[in-house]
Amino acid sequence: MSVGIGIHPELLIVDDNPADIVLAREALSGSKYSVQISSVEDGEEALAFLNHREQYLNTMRPGLVLLDLNLPKKDGKAVLAAMKTDPELRCIPVIVFSTSKLGRDIARSYELGANCYVSKPGNLIDFFSAIKLIEEFWFGLVIAPPRGE
Amino acid sequence: MSSAGTKLGALDAPKAKAKLRALLVEDNQLDAQLVLRALRQDFEVSALVVQDEAAFKLALHTHNPEIVLADYNLPNWKGMEALNVLKREGMDVPLILVSGALGDVTAVECIKRGATDYVLKDTLARLPESIRRALHERRERLLRRQAEEDLARKVDELARSNADLEQFAYVASHDLQEPLRMVTAYTQLLGERYRGKLDENADKFIGYASEGALRMQVLIQDLLAFSRVGRNGSGLAKVDCNAVIEEVRQTLTSSMQESGATLTHGDLPTLWGDRTQLTQLFQNLIGNAIKFRGKDAPVVSVQAEKSGQHWQFAVSDNGIGIAAEHMENIFVVFQRLHARTEYPGNGIGLAICKRIIERQGGKIWVESQPERGSTFKFTLPLGDSGEPAAQARDGEKHESSEPALGEKVGAPA
Numbered sequence: 001m002s003v004g005i006g007i008h009p010e011l012l013i014v015d016d017n018p019a020d021i022v023l024a025r026e027a028l029s030g031s032k033y034s035v036q037i038s039s040v041e042d043g044e045e046a047l048a049f050l051n052h053r054e055q056y057l058n059t060m061r062p063g064l065v066l067l068d069l070n071l072p073k074k075d076g077k078a079v080l081a082a083m084k085t086d087p088e089l090r091c092i093p094v095i096v097f098s099t100s101k102l103g104r105d106i107a108r109s110y111e112l113g114a115n116c117y118v119s120k121p122g123n124l125i126d127f128f129s130a131i132k133l134i135e136e137f138w139f140g141l142v143i144a145p146p147r148g149e
Numbered sequence: 150m151s152s153a154g155t156k157l158g159a160l161d162a163p164k165a166k167a168k169l170r171a172l173l174v175e176d177n178q179l180d181a182q183l184v185l186r187a188l189r190q191d192f193e194v195s196a197l198v199v200q201d202e203a204a205f206k207l208a209l210h211t212h213n214p215e216i217v218l219a220d221y222n223l224p225n226w227k228g229m230e231a232l233n234v235l236k237r238e239g240m241d242v243p244l245i246l247v248s249g250a251l252g253d254v255t256a257v258e259c260i261k262r263g264a265t266d267y268v269l270k271d272t273l274a275r276l277p278e279s280i281r282r283a284l285h286e287r288r289e290r291l292l293r294r295q296a297e298e299d300l301a302r303k304v305d306e307l308a309r310s311n312a313d314l315e316q317f318a319y320v321a322s323h324d325l326q327e328p329l330r331m332v333t334a335y336t337q338l339l340g341e342r343y344r345g346k347l348d349e350n351a352d353k354f355i356g357y358a359s360e361g362a363l364r365m366q367v368l369i370q371d372l373l374a375f376s377r378v379g380r381n382g383s384g385l386a387k388v389d390c391n392a393v394i395e396e397v398r399q400t401l402t403s404s405m406q407e408s409g410a411t412l413t414h415g416d417l418p419t420l421w422g423d424r425t426q427l428t429q430l431f432q433n434l435i436g437n438a439i440k441f442r443g444k445d446a447p448v449v450s451v452q453a454e455k456s457g458q459h460w461q462f463a464v465s466d467n468g469i470g471i472a473a474e475h476m477e478n479i480f481v482v483f484q485r486l487h488a489r490t491e492y493p494g495n496g497i498g499l500a501i502c503k504r505i506i507e508r509q510g511g512k513i514w515v516e517s518q519p520e521r522g523s524t525f526k527f528t529l530p531l532g533d534s535g536e537p538a539a540q541a542r543d544g545e546k547h548e549s550s551e552p553a554l555g556e557k558v559g560a561p562a
Contacts, residue, residue, distance in 0.1 A: 019331045026338065099327065122330045122366050124337035 007093070007144040008063030013039040014046040014079065015068040015097075020120070024066065027131035033139040038062065043074025047082055050089055062092065064138050067114075069098040069105060077112060084113030091145040095134060166193045169280070172214035173198040174205060174231050175247075176223045183273060184218060184247055191277035201225045206234060214242055216280055221248035221255070232263045241290065243283035247276070315379050322372045329369065333362040368483075371497040375482060378426065378504040388424045390417035390431075390462075394451055397432045401439065409446035410439050417453050418460050420529055426505045431464070433498040434525050438466035440492060443520065458531055459511065465524035471517040480513065502527075 011028075013021050021039045028035050038059065040046045046067075049056045065083070069076035076096065083089040093115040098105065099122075106117050118134065121127045169192035175181045181198045188194045197212045199205045200223060208214070217235070219228030232244055246259055246267035256267050265283040268276050336359035344352055394414045398405070405412065412435060431451070438449040445467060453462045471479060471486070478484045480503040485496040502525075506513045510530045517523035 017327075017331070019335065023334055023338070099330065120330075122326070122333060123363060124334045124341070127334055 005144060007139055007142055008060075009033045009035045009139050010060055010062045011035050011037050011064050011066060012046070012049060012062035013037060013066045014041075014043070014071065014076070015039065015066075016041045016071050017068075020068070023124075023127055024131055027128045028135060031135060033135060035135060035139060042072045043076065043079045045073075046071075046079050047074065050083065050092075061089075063144060065092055065094045066097045066134070067094050068120075069096060069100055069109070077108060080109065080112045080114055093138065093142070095138075166191060168193045168195070169216065170194075170212060170214045171196040171280075172205070172208050172212055172217045172242075174200070174217065174219035174223065174226075174228050176200045176220065176225075180220070180247075180249075180270060183270070184276070187273035187276045188280070190274075192280075202230065202234065205231055206238070209234070209238060209240060209242075216283060217242055217244040218247045218276075219244055221246055221251055221259075229259055229262060229264070236263070241287060243287050245276070245279055245283060247273075315376060318372070319376045322369045322376065325369055326366070329362060329366055333359060333366060336362055368495055371495050372482075375497055375501055375504065378501055378508065385421050385423055387419055388422045388427050389419045390427070390451075390453065393417075393424070393428050393431055394435075396428055397435055400432055401436060404436070404439050408439050408442055410442075410449060411446070412449045412451075414451040415453065417451065417462075420460060420531065422509055422529065423505075426508070430502050430505045430527075433502050434464040437498060437525075438464060438468055438523070440494070441466075441468045441523075443467065443469050443522075455531070456528070459528035460531060461526060461528050463524050463526050465522060467522040470519040470521050470523050471515060472519050476515050476517065479515065 009031075013024055015021050015024075018041070021041075025037055028037060038049065040049050046065075048054050049059060050061065050065075052059060067076050067079060071079070074082075076098065080094060080096070083092065083094060090113070094113070096109040096114045096117045097120055098117075099120045100106075101119055109117050118130060121130055169188065171188060171192075171194055173181055173184060173196055175184065175198055185194060185196055188196070195212075197208045197214070199208050205226075217231055219231045221228045228246055228248070235242055235244065243265040244263070246256075246264050247270060248267060249270045251259075251267055251269065259267060265286070266279045268279055336355055340352070340355040340359055343355075391414065394412070394417065398412055401412075404410070435449055435451070439447045448467045449464065450466075451462065451464050453460050455461075475486055479486065480499050481496075482500040483496045484500075485494065503513050506527050506529065511528040513525065513527035515523055515525050
C-alpha cells in the first residue's frame with residue numbers, strides 16, 4: 001500500500017511573455033519547497049516538453065503546470081484539451097493563469113479539465129501573492145496522484 | 150428629309166417639343182397610327198409597335214421606353230400581361246391602357262393591378278396629358294426612392310462607423326492592458342528590489358512611475374467597463390427595482406455604515422430591463438449620493454412615478470450639490486469636478502449611468518442646488534409593453550463578437 005506524498009516540486013510555466021516567467025521565478029526564488037521551474041513560450045513547445053519530444057527527451061514530467069491561455073501556435077485551451085485527453089498526462093494538475101476574466105474563457109477551461117483558474121493580477125504585490133498561494137497550496141498541501149512506474 | 154417623323158415635326162412645331170420614347174402594344178395598324186398622331190401633337194416621338202410578349206420583352210431592352218401604351222385586347226396576348234412583364238423585369242415604366250371599349254369595372258380593375266391610367270380610343274386627345282402626368286409621377290417616385298435610399302445608406306454608414314469606433318475603443322483599451330501590466334509590475338519590482346540602493350531621487354521617481362501606471366490601469370478598466378455597456382448586456386428581463394435597491398444596499402453596506410447613511414425607497418416598479426446594468430445604474434447613483442455628502446449623514450431616497458410612456462425615477466440626496474454650469478458635463482466620460490484627494494474616482498460613474506439609460510431608451514438629468522443636495526432623474530420605458538426588442542438583439546450580437554478578443558492575433562514569437 002503506497003503512502004500519499006506531495007506534488008513533485010517541478011513547475012512548468014507555459015507563457016509567451018518572458019516578463020511574466022521572470023516575475024513568477026522572482027516570486028518563487030528562495031521557495032521553501034525548492035520548486036524547480038521550467039518554462040516554454042508556446043503551446044506546441046509545451047506538448048513537446050510534456051511528451052519528451054525533441055530537445056526534451058530527458059526532461060522530467062512536471063508536478064504542476066501553470067498555463068496561459070493566449071499562446072502562439074497552439075493556444076492554452078488546445079494544450080489543456082490535449083493534456084486532459086491523454087492518459088499519461090491527464091493526472092498532472094493544470095492551473096490556468098490568464099489575464100482574461102471572460103466568463104467564456106473560464107467556463108471553457110473548466111470544461112476542458114483545468115484544475116483551477118487563476119486570474120493573472122495586474123500589479124506586482126497581487127501577482128507575487130497569487131504565485132505564493134499557488135505554491136503553498138499545490139506544493140505544501142495537495143497530495144499528488146501516485147506515480148505509476 | 151423625307152422621313153415621316155421629321156416631316157410631321159416640322160409641320161406642327163412652332164415650339165420645341167419634349168422627346169418621348171413610347172412602346173405601343175397594339176395589333177391594329179390604323180389604331181397605332183391614330184395613337185401616334187395624338188402623341189405627335191405634344192411630343193417628338195420615337196415609337197415601336199409590338200403585338201406579343203416576346204417582341205414586347207425585346208423592345209423593353211432595345212428601345213428603353215419611357216411609357217407603354219397597351220391595347221386591352223390583343224389576338225395573341227392581353228395588354229395587362231405587359232404589366233406583369235414590367236414587374237418581372239423590375240422596370241418602373243408607366244403603362245397606360247388605350248382601348249376601344251373598356252367597362253368601368255374592368256378599368257378600375259386594371260388601375261388596381263398597376264396600370265397608371267386608361268384612355269379610350271375615341272378620346273385620344275387627352276392622351277398627351279395623361280402621359281405627362283404619368284411621367285411626372287414616375288419622376289417623383291424615383292426622387293423619393295432615391296432620397297429614401299440615400300437616407301438608409303447614411304443611417305447604415307453612421308451605424309457602422311459608430312460600431313467601428315466602439316470596437317476600436319474596446320480593442321485599444323483591452324490590448325493596452327497587457328503591456329501596461331508589465332510596466333506596472335516591473336516598476337514596482339524596481340521600487341521594491343532597489344529601494345534605498347540608488348539615490349533618494351531614484352526611489353521617488355520610481356514611485357511616481359508606478360503610481361502613474363497603477364492609475365492608468367484603473368482608467369483603462371473604467372474605459373472597458375464603459376464600452377462594455379454597449380457590448381454586453383445580459384439580455385432584457387422583468388426586473389423588480391425594489392429588489393435591485395436592496396441588492397445595492399447590500400453591496401454598499403460598508404460605505405453606508407461608515408457614513409451613517411440612510412437609504413429609503415418608495416414603491417418601485419417592475420420593468421423590462423437589463424438587470425446587471427440596472428443594478429450598476431442604481432449602485433453608481435446611490436454610491437455617488439453617499440460619496441458626495443455634505444456635513445450631515447447622507448439621506449438618500451429613490452422614488453418612481455409614471456409619466457406618459459415612461460417611468461420617471463428620482464434619486465435624491467442631501468449632499469454637496471452641483472452648480473448649474475456643471476450639470477451637463479458631469480455625464481461626460483472622465484469629467485471630474487473635484488480634486489482626487491477630496492473625492493476619489495475617475496469620473497466614469499455617471500457616464501456609465503447615462504449610457505445604460507440611453508441604451509434602454511431613457512434620458513437622465515440632474516436637478517440640484519449647491520450645498521442643498523442633488524436629485525438625479527431618469528426615465529425608463531414602461532415595463533408592461535412586453536417587447537424588449539432592439540437592445541436585446543444588440544446585446545447578443547455584441548456578446549458574440551467579444552470573445553474574439555481573447556484570441557491572440559499575430560502573437561509575438
